[in-house]
Amino acid sequence: MGAYGGFGYGVINEEGRLILEFAIAHDLVVANSFFKKKNTQLATYHSGGYSTKIDFFLLRKGDLRTCKDCKVLPTLTCSSQHRILVTNLGTQGRVQTKVALKQARFRELTSFRGCTLADKNSIEKSYKEAKRAAKIAVTRAKDKVYGDLYKRLDSKKGANNIYRRAKARDRRRRDLDNIKYIKDEISQSIVKEDKIRK
Structure with missing residues (x-):
């Protein structure tokens, strides 16, 4: 696809997919997926024994050649759970x-x-x-x-x-995607979406 270099951390989730869609739509690349690194230099968030990659550098495709390196600094933190992500631009x-x-x-x-x-x-x-x-x-x-x-x-x-992108943003703002039914004030089940909204 050209936006993702293939050196990510873990699996791509819904938010990661949306970032890739955004990058493709605006002719950008995810810079920190173009450099092969150790896992300690990829994960930007650590909590409760879990690690994820939640911070990204997005560059225009034409500027990718100016990006010399991109990695997480495992010894420097901006909070107890976040690691600092840096890029070296020529x-x-x-x-x-x-x-x-x-x-x-x-x-x-x-x-x-x-x-x-x-x-x-x-x-x-x-x-x-x-x-x-x-x-x-x-x-x-x-x-x-x-x-x-x-x-x-x-x-x-x-x-x-x-x-x-506008449709995806509208879907994300809805909080009713996982609701199958809801009860009204007299404890009757409502299953139609328009009535649930009311």
């Missing part, structure tokens, strides 16, 4: 390069000490130029991504994916 591409340059210029700007006024002005100027270039690159990248998204949504396949 700095490929013009946008990442421009943003990295802006960040480097900002570090220079905030760490200048004992330099002359001319040096300070030079550093500020280079930071502003890097910031402007990064902003333009990010805006262009966003425009391209949203343009691609809108093209997909305008297609018949995109419309079907939205409709399918």
Whole structure:
């Protein structure tokens, strides 16, 4: 299917299936299923002797090549039951390069000490130029991504994916899926769904 790399943890449940449907509908991949890891580096939640994978990194398919690694840090926890999930993204591409340059210029700007006024002005100027270039690159990248998204949504396949997702969300919100019957105020059994709703 292209969204799942095959290196998951445990079995795919209903929520996992919905995540895969969402990823397919939006041309995303589940990054932490593309790397073969030990079980201790896959399970993100531990409780009562059970372990599950409940946290995911979703990336655009085109950005998967920038993902160098994705794993759970078994020794670091954000609560007693949750393990931290991290991904290592490479700095490929013009946008990442421009943003990295802006960040480097900002570090220079905030760490200048004992330099002359001319040096300070030079550093500020280079930071502003890097910031402007990064902003333009990010805006262009966003425009391209949203343009691609809108093209997909305008297609018949995109419309079907939205409709399918809306139906699935509506089914999940219903709490009556497992109810076979219910009793009314005079203890008579009601089995028709519209009367159960009332």
